[in-house]
Amino acid sequence: MSYSIEKLVFYLRGLFSAPIICELSKRKVFTYTKNKANFNLKAVNKIKGKKELFACLNYLNRINLINKIGKDNFEFTDLGVEIFKRANSYYVPHSYREYILNLGKILDQGIKTKLLSVDRDENIIGSGKTHMRYFPPVISYLARNNSYDVAVDVGCGNGHFLDLMASYFQNIDLIGFDISKVSVASAKKIKKNHNKSKINIFKEDASKVSKWSPKIKKMIKNKRAIIFFWFLLHEISENKSSVIVNYLKKIKQNFPDATIVICELTRQSINIFKKNSEQSLMPEYLLFHDFSNQGILSFFDYEEILKKTGYKIKKEWLFDQNSASESEKAEPSTFVWVLEN
Ligand SMILES: C[S@@+](CC[C@H](N)C(=O)[O-])C[C@H]1O[C@@H](n2cnc3c(N)ncnc32)[C@H](O)[C@@H]1O
Incomplete structure (x- = not known):
């Protein structure tokens, strides 16, 4: 050869x-x-x-x-x-460099991946820029179809999406929560630029729906609500579709009238990765997600999940919709769904 x-x-x-x-x-x-x-x-x-x-x-x-x-x-x-x-497309993968630079020790089990840190500042700038591909279409959609009084951002990260929402919709109440103290502290900073009384940000574990739902129910009582899950589900999926099915069922049970928005990266088929390997950073994204135990599922998994939860798609965006050959079904690298009961 x-x-x-x-x-x-x-x-x-x-x-x-x-x-x-x-x-x-x-x-x-x-x-x-x-x-x-x-x-x-x-x-x-x-x-x-x-x-x-x-x-x-x-x-x-x-x-x-x-x-x-x-x-x-x-x-x-x-x-x-x-x-x-395009240097900022390098930021997110580079923010996980400790995994690669310590690979020898990781393979010898001389160091635990859990103890390695991600360069948070770089990650935040990088994901902010990357997410600008996904947030604006949803914001324009909401601007055309806006009928919400309150928006909840589950796993709000540094508050970038809430910040955009506050800029576009002055009358919507905004709630955001995240499991990370650092994220919450950084998200709270967006209050400076907007009407503080309309923004509520706190620390909470999103995976424990029965713990946080009573508080959110009170906050959104009698209001038309939309709940966002931007790149959150892979953090809590444990790599199992069943975990996400149960999770979304609980969300539906607790918030039957709310619209929900899901945006996720997907694990495309190996043939798609191979075909696009020289034009896509997805292999690197999947590698660091695998190292840090984040469970990215395939688009077909998400289609099955959707059927089991009973949610209906109101609007869908598919990014980098690709197939490896004519006989293979196309799959997006990332998708956004607006869902209703
Ligand atoms: C990939 S980031 C996405 C951040 C933000 N939603 C965005 O799209 O810019 C995932 C976020 O989920 C948070 N997260 C992970 N597990 C969580 C959990 N169990 N409960 C709440 N937040 C969680 C992380 O701290 C991180 O801020």
């Missing part, structure tokens, strides 16, 4: 190039005007490790992402502009 030297280099390069692209981009070393990149000298001056910074820039020069001009000046190549423009 023959293989190309290019592939050998391709698999190795990310180990070096991805952290450099992330770290320089997070430090805003470059600014952009009309697709052209320039050095942000203020940001460059703030970087203490100058020798290492220039070693990184020389590396980027050698791999043809930038060109050296004069003694200490650079410009982007066409490829460099494209890559750095």
Whole structure:
């Protein structure tokens, strides 16, 4: 069997190039005007490790992402502009780098994956940007069909969605909760920019419906409610469809009149992954989700789950709808459902 030297280099390069692209981009070393990149000298001056910074820039020069001009000046190549423009797509996978960098110890069971940390700040910026693909269509849909008095964001993370809701719908009451103290603290910050009395954010375990539902029922009593589950179900699924069926049944029992919105990543078929392997970051997303025990189910699992819960789809968005061949059914990488009883 023959293989190309290019592939050998391709698999190795990310180990070096991805952290450099992330770290320089997070430090805003470059600014952009009309697709052209320039050095942000203020940001460059703030970087203490100058020798290492220039070693990184020389590396980027050698791999043809930038060109050296004069003694200490650079410009982007066409490829460099494209890559750095999209540098934030690297943030979420890179925020899980501890798993990869400690792989040797993990495989030898010298370290427990549970004890490894995710770079929270990077993860939050990265997911905020990634989620801008999914939030806006739902916001526009609600703007056209808005008949809600209260919105509940279950597993609200850093409150990015609540912040958007508060900007678009001044009259809706907003409730958000999350199991993470850090997320709750960060989500509470959105109150600064909006009418505080309309936003309520607290810490709660979303998987314990019978514990949180009485409190939420009181808060939404006699109001038309919509409940959002943005990328929450895989966190609590334990990799079992039955857990999600029971969960959604409990939600329906407790909030029979509420509209619910689910958005989830899916585990596409292996053939789809193989076919798109050079254009998709989903293999990396699935790897770090698998490491951190998050149970991503397939779209077909979710279709079966839906049948068992009895919810009906009112609106559906399918992202990256793909099939590996004409004979295989297409599956999205991510979906959003607006559901009603
Ligand atoms: C992938 S993030 C999504 C955050 C946010 N919904 C968004 O779309 O930007 C998953 C969130 O669920 C939270 N989470 C995980 N398990 C939870 C649980 N049992 N109860 C409440 N929140 C949970 C995490 O802390 C995290 O903020």
